Structures are given as structure tokens and as C-alpha cells.
Amino acid sequence: MLKINKINVFYGNLQVLRDVSLNINKGEVVAMIGANGAGKTTIIKTISGILKPSSGEVLFEGEDLTKLKIPKITGKGIAQCPEGRRIFPQLTVEENLLMGSYTRNGDKAGKTKDYEWVNSLFPILAERRKQPAVTLSGGEQQMLAMGRALMAKPKLMLLDEPSMGLAPMLVKSIYDIVKTINAEGISVFVVEQNAFMALNHSDRAYVLESGKIVLSGTGKELLDNSEIKNFYLGKKVES
Amino acid sequence: MITSLLSQQIISGIAIGSIYALIALSFSLTVRALNVIHFAQGEFFMLGAFGAISCYMLLGLPFWLAIIITTLVVAALGIALQWVFYNKLWKSHHVFLLMSTQGTAIALANGAMLIWGPDAWRFPKIFSENVYKIGGLTIPEEMLWISFFAILIMIGFNIFLYQTKYGMGFRAAAQDRETAQLMGVNLAVADSFVFGSSAGLGAIGGLLIAPILFITPYIGPIFTIKGFTAAILGGLGSIQGAIFGGFLLGIIENIVTFWISSTYKDAIVFLILILVLLIKPSGLLQKKTIEKV
Amino acid sequence: MKKNISLAILAIVLLVLPLLFQSRYTQHILNMILIYVMLGISVNLIFGYIGALTLGQAAFFGIGAYTAAIISTKLGLSFLPCVLCSAVMGCLAGFIIGIPTLRLKGPYFAIATIGLNNIICIIFLNWEHLTGGAVGISGIPYASILGLQFDTERKVYFLLLVSVFLIFLLYRNMISSHYGKVMIAVRDNELAASAMGIDTAKVKVIVLAISTTIAAIAGAYYAHITNYVAPDAFPVMESITFLIIIVLGGAGFKYGPIYGAVVVVILNEYLQYFEQFNMLIYGVLIMILLLFLPSGIAGIVEIAKAKYYEKKKIYYLKEVGIDEMK
């Protein structure tokens, strides 16, 4: 469904991604793990069009996205849940969710249905409907960001470090939601430093180091890989 | 006696205050969305007044048509300036922006002088010459209409901003440009909306006040500073604050004129501006103080 | 050595310049340039080196001018005591106004200074028995020092030249001293500067007071040269002109005020030919210059100089037999 072909991405003179290729099939949960500054966010931003690669292509259902403007890419069915949530602080919770469906013109019934679905996934959001989003807790904000992305009725959802700054219990429930979303037929690409969670909940995964993909395989394979254990999981896997 | 005099001042204050509110709103729009303090705001206001003169007095169009044409033309001017100058400047140091909007102000004032001449224009009463006397109060009907239309415009603008999808998108863009774009908001349109409506609202202020003011090409700067003071009073960047600040300033100004001194009226406005900046820079309505750098 | 020669040439040029031009008008323009250099220096200190954008410097210019006017006409004091009094008033005003307002950041300080400039103008206009109201004060005597009357444009030129030279020396020493580095540190990163133990508030207020002192001195000269002051000479628009001098000349560059004053005064004179179009063109020019010349003339000169020395260095290296270095 999404196929990235040898992209190179620069910030000014600084090359951040080198010949990165990956693909995501329909219905899959694909994870990417990497240390701070490896370039994970850069990949997400390149897919959603915020950054343009200097070479290479990003194909979504056969169409090259690198030529398109950001709102167009969103309209194709790629929703992003950005790093640090990036909810609109002064908009209400409800308005934040509606912002997610900004590109969907018409289809009122569909939007209402999705709105109710999101509220059933995250009941807390329904309770906080009229509050400015800035008043939500970190975990609630993460849910809001995910709900907002879902309101776009995406075919592919990009998640950038959904577990950042959350308590383990919450991280678990976030990944449960990922499973539910995936069960609805939405493909998910999740980028994480929290390697254990991401690998455990993904069908396949990539490892990114200094802008290069150094390893890939199924989630299970990578979990058992000794290098991964050393570098990304530490002692966690033993416990 | 005292109370009726006071209420008289308050009522007169509301009429001029509604105009300050419109200009304050113009200021707040560009500040909240793009952090641009647009110093030609008073000039858009002045152009609005001259638009009324041209369309209504010189061309003989009906007043409602004069309003529409003038507002659209001034809004288009605001957008054009944005594309030619500010788009390139607003990420640079605030000095450049402030200077370039000052440059705009100078150019607009003198452009207007070339078209309409340096002398004052007197606009005929459009709405009504009636003066109501209620109790001890005299209320010119004209003032009621001015306030009524100004408030109507502000309500309409608020409905657009807070009740419609595009209004929501523009508010989102004011808070987080990149993410709003991810949601599908067209930033170029959002920015032009900000500059266009900001200029247009100022123009409406000028249109409405034309009947009770002598209009010259040089009335801009004083309205710039008063509109800005109003915006600061209510909290720069806040929509409701701008409206509140406008009315408050209008009332304060009238009370000062009446009870203290009319020669020092403007000096007191400036003093208020400085004091609010120093003591409560986030405005009288806001609870927390934000430090803008 | 070379530097001394070029300085000597410059001095000779400056000294014979008024003799080359016979018309009073041209001499008047030279004098205006010198006054604007003073004002440019004053704005460059507070804006160029401290980063506080002031749109109210004309108020201090006005305070200086009115102080000199009032003291010379009402008390009959002679020129130098008048300048001294103006300087003291300018300095005091700088402290009184700077202490509260310099806490304001970025454009907010600028706006406070606009308000202030307006207040001062309203006071000039309305405190009639002291300032003469809208009519202003006339009959201010020509400057005279030790019996020497500066009553022609040419004599005034030499008086101004010497004064500007002294002020420039002071200013140059100030910005190349340790204190100049402190100022730049405050401008570039106030937080870091205060972390280094610099009392940033104090630095800002002191520099503002110095800058307003210079503006007030310029005002005293202005009063004694034109023999007349009125409130409409000191509006916010004038403050904007001072700022334009600096932005055009190069804010934060030593010679910025000189380049700026020369260009702005001459530009203003040329624009007079466009009659009623002059301000329109002026406004548009400001915007265009901001777009294409963001670091001012001094910025361009610096770049040109750097390139020139680069080349020269390479020639030098070749001469002594070292290949061009990358």
C-alpha cells in the first residue's frame, strides 16, 4: 500500500535519511524503532509531505506523494498523529476531533458515525467534549490526537511515539487501541523508542540507525535478535 | 445629575468604542495568527472612510453597496500587501515587520492624500438626524446606528470564526500552522483571510464613523494607536478581549474628556497604554500573564 | 600608517567640504546630515547595540530642544550651559522612562515609546506658558562660544563637525570597549547574558540614558541653529525617520549612523522634487529596502571589505609562495 523507495532527506546541508526504503502492506501494523535523532520523525514527515525528499519516491497505492501538497496527501487517506501530540490547545476537544475530518467534504452521516466510534474508543473524550484541549492530561491528549487522526477515515495511520511520556498502564491501553484500529482494516505505521511495546504489537518492524535502515523482520524476529536486545531493550526483556 | 452625566458619557463612549473595537479586532487577528503587529491598521480605517466618501458622496451609490465595495477593496489591498511584502518578512526580526508596516502606513496615507487631497471631508449624516432625549440623556440616533452596525459586524465575524468549519480551520492555523496543514487547512488561504479580514474590519470602522468625523488622509496614526491600546487593554490576540477593550477605551476616553480635560484626552489614552503594558501586559481580561518575546 | 593617511584625507575633505559648496542650501543640508548623525548614533546605541526598538527618540530630541530654548530665552543662559542643561534633562528623562519601560520585550517596548513620544508632544503643545503651545518658542539666540557667534551655516558646520567628532569618539570607544561586548551580549541573548552575571536591566537603562543624552544634545544644537522650536518638529514620524537612518545605514554597525544619515537626508531632499508624491515614494522605498537590504549599507560594506581582504590575503599568500588555501 505504501512503498518508500530510496529516499534521501536533508535539513539544509545535513543529510538525515540515507536511501531509506520500506513498505507497508494493507492491514499491517509496521513498527520502526531507533534511538533519539535517528530520523524517525523525519520519515513520518516525509510521508505526510511536510518534508520533501531530495531523491527517491514515496508511493501510496501506486501514486507518488512527493509531488503533492500536504492537504492533498491527507485527503488520500494518510492521517498523522504527530510527535508530541500537537493538539490545538485552544480548540475544544470536540473541535479538535472535527479538525481531523477537515478534508472530508460532505459525507455527514459517515462523519457522525466516525465521531461516535472515536468517542466509544475513548470515552473520556466524550466527557471532556466542551473543554479546551489544553486542559487535558498527557494521556488524554494522546488519545485526542489519535482520535483526531481517526476522524480523517484514514487507510494508513502514522503514529509518532505514541507512548512518549506515558505511564506503562496507559501505554498498554494505547497499544490495545492500535490493535482495535488495525482490526477495522486501517494499516498502522508506528515509530517508537519504546522498542519492546512496538515490536510486540507489530507484524513487521524496521530498525533505523543514523538515517539508515539496518535491520528488518517480523516483530518476533527482532525481539529475539541479540543486538536489538542489547541496544534497544536493555534488561527489560529479561524481566 | 452626576449619574445622568456619567451615563451620557458612557453612551457616547459606546459609539466610538464600537469603532475602536473593530480596529482592535483587526490588530488581534494578525497578532494571534501570525504574530504580526500591523501598524497600518489606522490607514485601512482611513481608507474605509474615504471609500464611503467616494462611493456614496461622489459616485452616488447606495450606502450598503458602498460598504460592500469599500470593504472588499480594502481587504484586497490588505491581501496584496501581505503577498508583496509581509510574506517575505514575517519570519525575520520583528523590527523589519514593524518598519515595513510603518512604511505601508506612510505610503497609504500619502497615496490617499494624492487621491482625495489634504483637506478634511465632511460626510453627510446617512442614518438619521434624530436626537432622542430620554431622562436627562441626549442620544443622537446616528450613534445608535453606528454601534448597532459595528456590533452586528462583530457578531457576524464571531459566528463565522466560532461556528463554521472554515472559521475553526483558521483558528487551528493560528495555534499550530504545521498541524493545521496536516489536517488539510490551506495556509495560504488562512493567511490571506487574516490579512484581508483584518484590513476589511478596519475599513468598516472607518465607513461607519465617517458621518461623525472630519476625514483627512492623516487620521490613520491616532486610530492605529487607539485601536492598539484597546487591543492591549483586552489582551492582544484575543478576539473577545479586543471587543471588550474597544468599548472600555471609548468609555474611559469620554469620561476623561468630560471630567478631566479634553486637551489631555489623548495623552491619557497613551498613558493607559503604557501602564497596561507595564502592569498587566496580557490585558485586563486574561488571568495568566504571558511574556511575549 | 595607511589608516592614518586615510583618516587625514577624510579630515581634509570634511574641512573643505563647506568651502566647495557656495549655496546656503547645500550647507544647510550638510548641517542636517551632521545633526542626523548625532541622532543616528543615539538610536544605534539603544537599538543597534541593545536591541531595544525605540520609536520615541524624537521625544528626547524635543526635550533637549525645548530645554535649550526655554533656558536661553527665559533665563538668558549662553550656549554651552544650555547644551549642558539639555544633556542633563535628556539623561534624566532616559532614566525615568527607561527604568519601567525597558522591561518590555520586543515590539511592546516600541509601542510604549510611541505612546511616550505622543504624550511628550501633547505636553509641548498644551503647556503653553512654558512651551508657547502650538506657536512654539522663537528668538533663540545663535550659538556662541567665548564671544564667537555661529550665525552662518558655514560656521555652524564647523561647530557641528567638532561636536559630532567628539560624540563619535565617545561612541566608538564605548562600543569597542568591554562594555560594548556586554551590550552585544545583552542584545543577542539576554538570558545567557544574565546567566553570565550581567545585570541586563542596568545595562539597558544606562545605555538608554546615554542614548537619550545624545539625542537631547542634538536637540539643543537644533534649537540654537534654527532659532525656533515648535511641537510639530518632534512627532513619532520623526522617530521613525531616526530609526530608518539606522536600519538603512546598518543597525549595530559602527558607521551605520553616518551612512544612514547621509543617505536619508539626501534622499529626503531629492524626494522633494516629486512634490506631493515624496512621502508615498518614501514609504514604498522603506519597504523595498527592508526586503533587499536587511543589514543596511554598513552590512554591504562589511561584506565587500571581507571579500576584498580575502582576495588580498590570497595574493599575499601567493606572493610568498603558498598555494591558495581552501
Ligand SMILES: Nc1ncnc2c1ncn2[C@@H]1O[C@H](COP(=O)(O)OP(=O)(O)OP(=O)(O)O)[C@@H](O)[C@H]1O
Ligand atoms: N528542523 C530541523 N533542522 C535541522 N535539523 C533537524 C531538524 N529536525 C530534525 N533535525 C535533525 O535531524 C535528525 C533526525 O531528527 P528526527 O526528529 O527525525 O529524529 P527522531 O528519530 O525522531 O528522534 P526522537 O526519537 O528524539 O524523536 C536529528 O539529528 C535532528 O537534530
Ligand SMILES: [Mg+2]
Ligand atoms: Mg522524533
